[in-house]
Amino acid sequence: MNIEMLHLEQGPIRPPSESRSLLLRLTRNCPWNQCLFCPVYKDRKFSRRPVAEILQDIQAARDMVDDIQALSRRLGSGGAVDNRVVSHIAGNSKYGRSYRSIAVWLYYGTSACFLQDADNLVLPTDDLVTALTFLKEKFPEITRITTYARSRSVARKSPDALARIRTAGLNRVHMGLETGCDPLLKFMKKGTTSAIHVEAGQKLIDAGMEVSEYVMPGLGGQGMWREHAIETARTLNQINPHFIRLRSLQIPERTALHQKRLSGDFVMQHDDQVVEEIRLFIEMLDGITSMVASDHIMNLLENVSGKLPEDKPAMLEAIDAYQRLSDTERLIYRVGRRGSAFRSVDDFLTDTQTRQKLTSMIEKIQTSEGLDGVERFISNMTETYL
Numbered sequence: 001m002n003i004e005m006l007h008l009e010q011g012p013i014r015p016p017s018e019s020r021s022l023l024l025r026l027t028r029n030c031p032w033n034q035c036l037f038c039p040v041y042k043d044r045k046f047s048r049r050p051v052a053e054i055l056q057d058i059q060a061a062r063d064m065v066d067d068i069q070a071l072s073r074r075l076g077s078g079g080a081v082d083n084r085v086v087s088h089i090a091g092n093s094k095y096g097r098s099y100r101s102i103a104v105w106l107y108y109g110t111s112a113c114f115l116q117d118a119d120n121l122v123l124p125t126d127d128l129v130t131a132l133t134f135l136k137e138k139f140p141e142i143t144r145i146t147t148y149a150r151s152r153s154v155a156r157k158s159p160d161a162l163a164r165i166r167t168a169g170l171n172r173v174h175m176g177l178e179t180g181c182d183p184l185l186k187f188m189k190k191g192t193t194s195a196i197h198v199e200a201g202q203k204l205i206d207a208g209m210e211v212s213e214y215v216m217p218g219l220g221g222q223g224m225w226r227e228h229a230i231e232t233a234r235t236l237n238q239i240n241p242h243f244i245r246l247r248s249l250q251i252p253e254r255t256a257l258h259q260k261r262l263s264g265d266f267v268m269q270h271d272d273q274v275v276e277e278i279r280l281f282i283e284m285l286d287g288i289t290s291m292v293a294s295d296h297i298m299n300l301l302e303n304v305s306g307k308l309p310e311d312k313p314a315m316l317e318a319i320d321a322y323q324r325l326s327d328t329e330r331l332i333y334r335v336g337r338r339g340s341a342f343r344s345v346d347d348f349l350t351d352t353q354t355r356q357k358l359t360s361m362i363e364k365i366q367t368s369e370g371l372d373g374v375e376r377f378i379s380n381m382t383e384t385y386l
Contacts, residue, residue, distance in 0.1 A: 006060045006067075008098040009049075011116035013040055015174050015212070015245075016295055018114035018146060022061065022105045022139075026054055026131060030118035032150060034189045036257040037178075037219065037249060041118060048123060054131045062138040064102045081106035112144040121149035121173070125161040132168035146172035146212075152192050154200035162207035172210040172242075175200065179219050180235025181227045188219065188257070194235045201239035211241040217281070217299075218249030218274045222267040225277045233284030240288040248274060248298045250382060271300050271334055272323075278304060279319045282312065298382070300337055303344035321345040331374065332358050338381040 009025045027048050029041040068089070069079045077085055081103060089095045089103045113135065120128065132145065147170060154162070154173070179185055180194045197213075204211045213236060220228030236244060251258050251268065260266040269277070278301075282292070285308060292315065294304045303318045305311075322345050325333060329348070332355060336342040341354050348355060365373050 006064050006098065007096065008057050008061055008064075008101065010098070010101065014114050014116060015146075015148075017212075017245075017293075018112065020105065020108040020110045021112040021114040021144075021146070022142070023101065023114055023116055024054070024057060024061065024135070025049065025116040026120045026123065026128070026147075027117050031122050031153075032119070032191050034191060035176075035178075036188045036260065037216070037251065037255055039252045039255050042254060048127075051127050051130055055134050058131070058135050058138055060098070061102060064099055065106065065139075068099070068103055068106060081109075110144075111142055112146070113139070113142050115145065115147040115170075118148050119150045119153050120147040121153040121157060121165075125157065125164060128170075129164055129168040132165065132170055136169045142169075144171055145169045146174060149173050149175055149200075150192070151175055151177070151197045151200035154204060155196050157203070159203060159206065162203055162209070166207045166209050170209065172212060173204050174212045175214065177201075177213040177232070177235065178216045179228050179232050181220065181224060181231035184220055184224050184228055184231075187224075194231065197235050198238045201241055205240070210243070211239065212243040212245060213239065213241040214245050214247050215281070216247055216249050217278050218269050220269075220277070222269055222273070225269060225273065226280065229277045229281040230284055233281050233286075236290065237284075237286055237288055241290050244285075244290045244292045245296075246278070246292070246294045246299050246304070247296055248300065250298055252383070272330065275300060275319055275322055279316065279323075282315050282319070285312070297340065300334065301344060303346070318344065332362060334378055335362060335374070335381075338378050 008023075010023045011025045011028070014021070014023060027046070029044040029046045031046045033041050033046065068081060068085065071088070072079050072081055072085045075084055075088060086103050086107050089099055135145065136142065154175070157165075177197050178188070178190060180197060182194050185193060201211050201213065215232055215236075220226070249268070251261055257266060261268060282304070288308055290308050292305050292308065292311075294302050301318055301322055304315050306315055322330065322333070325345065333342060333345065333348045336348060336354060336358050341358070342348045342351070362374055365377055369376070
């Protein structure tokens with residue numbers, strides 16, 4: 001086998017929860033690509049990959065898996081992909097990025113596959129079913145296949161089409177709900193409505209798929225934060241998705257929303273205001289059994305997570321614990337969180353050594369640059385994650 005000829009085309013992003021999944025690209029970029037807040041896929045044309053090309057990548061992935069397992073046996077690891085095998089591949093220049101990606105997937109053994117890019121439900125149903133069927137045929141060991149999708153694309157699919165897609169193997173869909181507030185959806189050029197969000201989520205659940213909805217705290221800015229929290233919760237209460245994932249707003253300079261911010265058409269919230277918004281949002285979630293996850297460094301409080309309804313009091317208490325801190329303590333926590341030192345207020349309260357170091361650092365910045373200098377420092381740390 002000529003390993004130099006084996007290659008997989010992979011897209012630029014995937015959800016954090018899919019970091020250990022096999023990545024296969026079915027479409028390129030985003031068919032909508034107009035959301036003001038999104039920095040991804042800009043100046044890149046959307047295209048659907050030909051089915052033959054997708055199948056070729058799946059076969060290449062299978063060939064790489066077989067080759068890596070054969071290598072494992074030659075190295076004395078009996079077909080298992082362990083540290084010895086991964087180190088061998090990482091240290092040998094003849095193995096390219098695709099090989100390394102496959103080796104890491106085998107090392108973690110997740111039996112999961114994520115289909116890139118932004119909206120694979122825009123594909124014709126027959127094409128998607130063909131790709132999924134071939135994927136399951138070549139990888140019977142894969143138990144979870146997931147993808148991103150836009151709610152409008154899902155809503156356009158018939159129940160029969162979605163049932164066929166589920167039967168072929170797709171069992172989880174990640175969707176960027178962002179907000180359920182129609183005026184905000186329009187302002188952000190999301191290209192959908194609350195009603196379409198609801199229709200799409202319900203259709204996927206009826207077809208037997210897991211639904212992961214992404215919510216963006218802070219998206220309403222100072223002008224629409226309350227409507228954003230209330231209407232987003234109302235929308236999700238109608239869907240009852242399996243997962244609600246919080247992804248707090250950040251505004252890179254390369255986004256159209258950055259220009260709105262400079263012009264004053266959008267006023268971003270302070271961290272403390274976003275926390276209050278999240279509290280209202282959690283309070284308004286009612287009658288659903290979703291898992292709430294705050295699994296991203298952009299979120300100030302990672303422990304606002306749990307299963308509804310039983311963990312709702314604990315989530316609200318996590319927020320209350322932050323709000324009970326003094327102004328100075330909240331500032332220290334924010335610096336520590338943006339520097340990855342803390343995940344929760346409990347970390348802040350128990351790690352006295354880190355807290356003392358941060359206090360000294362903040363005092364030095366404040367002495368020379370004032371409180372605005374500390375805020376700039378926090379902002380600069382945050383931008384490293386964008």
